Amino acid sequence: MTSDRTANDAQSGRVWKKPPFIANPWVRYGLVVITLVYLYWAFSTLPFDWQRISEGLPRAGKIFGGAFPPSFERAGLLWTGFKESFQIAFLATMLGVLLSVPIAVMAARNVAPLPVYLLGRTLIIVSRSFHPVIVAILFVAAVGFGPMAGILTLTLYSIGFVAKLLAEEIEEIDWGQVEAMRSVGAGYMKILVYGVFPQIMPRQIGLSMYQLDSNLRASAVVGIVGAGGIGGTLMNAFGRYDYDFAFAILLMIIAIILVSEGLSGWVRKKVW
């Protein structure tokens, strides 16, 4: 390199810009434009009741003022509400997990013939499509207010989750073990018991624990539409402007969820 490095080089003006995240400038600016247009459109078409909203902050003040300190006076109601939620969650988990096993077997392509597989898959998709609250409303309309609707709702909810994951687990088992059981002359059921179930057992237990935890949370919510449990108590408290009681209920819900999360994590570790 013998060229003369003089002040001229400082003026050579080599520029660098970071290559943009999205290479194509049309796409890049297009996205920005679309986002802005969308925001404008959404905000302008959405119905905001500004009058009511402006009353919001003072209201919030009143509500939080009324909510604090939380009132545990009606502990009896609290207790019955939670007890019912527990019962709903527990029974729904038992029923749901029990039903999930045959449904998962039906919905696993490698152990089920095609028509059975399609039926199993459909059952699972139907159970998952709707938010549990919607399912709860429908069951309430069908079987009336109370925990029965809650149990039915959460059973479907459990099946939608547990059966789906269990079926995926079954589809990934080591097929050699099933082959070995076929080769000793075992029939379908025995092959399931010896060749399939031992392989999916840890996952099954983990899923069941997780689902129990999930159902506990969900049971608090389905009560809001009348399917039993602490949700109903909460709705009543809100409806009567008993914000201190409502706050107490909320605190209990959070506490129980935390405890149940911790417990289920511990059990899952032990059983693995």
Next chain:
Amino acid sequence: MVDHAAKLADRVWSRYDRKEQLTRYGVYLLTLIAVVWAVRDIDIFWPWVWDAPNQIQSLGARMWPPEFSQWNAIFSAMLETVHIATLSTMLTIFIALPVSYIAAQNTTPNKITLWIGRFILVSSRSVNTIIWALLFVAIFGPGVLAGILAVMFRSVGFIGKLMGEAIEEIDRRPVEAMEATGASKFKVVLYAIVPQVMPAFFAIIILRWDINIRESTVLGLVGAGGIGVLLQGSIDMFAWQTVATILLAIVVLVILGEALTSVLRKKVI
């Protein structure tokens, strides 16, 4: 082999030894007791239970065929639902990111901020979207604002927790390198942390948007806007065939949402 005949006589085998057997039976017994207690104690009117299949079937019959006359109203309500989900997901980003920053052990300034961050995330996650909606409807009145805020408050916990975990799993070495150049905290984040968590960020946002669409469909049931309002209205008026149409519309929306999110995921990751 013939010599062993005498020994073979006492060869016993069982799957579980004494202790294991007792534990297993113990657990079964406890579970059985729990089930029996729950079933007897719960406030169910058993005659209705046996009638339930009938009732469910008759409800199904009342919902058929789906009634399309309210189509316009349903369509705009669905649009409203999508807006609620989308706007709240967008707005949550601005809150969830800072919170995830302070809730991540390797980036939080001090212990106190760590606990504050964790606390925010836990309370956000433990309170269901609908309960948040109840609260905001009480404060701001029925309408989409309550819905948007409810979804936002719930999403902060979800996005914040997953982003926090993503931040905790980054490679420390680029961070060290940036600090060594004397860059300020903010610039270190920009150059060392952000690039590493970008893929996770997009995946999480897309996932949460998908979930939020589902959540937004039910907000209206407590008055927080969206298709839920129409749904509750139709149910109150026993217009079951309209209910069926609304349910169909929800299924279509959910399927579209899933299709869109899986396309987005492939493009972005």
Next chain:
Amino acid sequence: MLEITNLVKRYGQNEPVLKGLNLKVEGSSVVSIVGASGAGKSTLLRCINRLVEPTSGSIKLNGHELVNLRGSELRHSRRRIGMVFQGFNLIDRLTVMENVLSGRLGYVSFFQALTRRFPQSDIDRAFSLMERVGIAHYADKRADQLSGGERQRVAVVRALMQEPQILLADEPTASLDPKTSQQIMSQLQSLANEMSLPVLINIHNVTQARMYTDRIVGMRHGQMIFDGEPKEFNQDALDAIYGGIESPEEDGGDPGQQASPAPEATA
């Protein structure tokens, strides 16, 4: 006695994997089947117990036609055919004893299988077989805690628990180290002799085939091109079977014996 006549297996419209095979195995001989990968050895074995469905042909075990059996008859025939797999195929999460007892699944009721209440005679047989191969002390250990050679021994016991009329082994030693694979081959040989059992072994290792079996059948591209005693299996035979493909394993001879170095197969 196993009698295979004109066995053909074709997948879809492709070239048949088995092209009209004929094989007769009498009495209690140990027969090894050698050939390169893709020659059809595994398919042949699996056609016998119908893990693979033959396209046409006849397979008779002690006079009973196996090819068109269905349902419970098929299961009854399978329980008389023991199979040992290359990957052991043990139920990893169950104990050795449960794995061994699972060989009786073709004989016990569903309830007995579910509750693990096997007849005492089965348990006695299990213990004596396990002692015979040296794994009785592992009876209550989980199968995935054993070494490869130990697992294959469990698999052999499982197959023998079926009181089979014939034993099939699909590359039983391919996943094992040379010393262990000799142990297994040697055990298969002595068990076959003690129980007067015909044994068919798929094997890559020509030296072991020569050493531990009474008869070698060579396959290539779905056809049998060699059938004779180990001493007749010379370099020409080797070339006919493997020539132009890859050379088979030549190691694995008995460490005590200094055999003349095995000839290198020409690539």
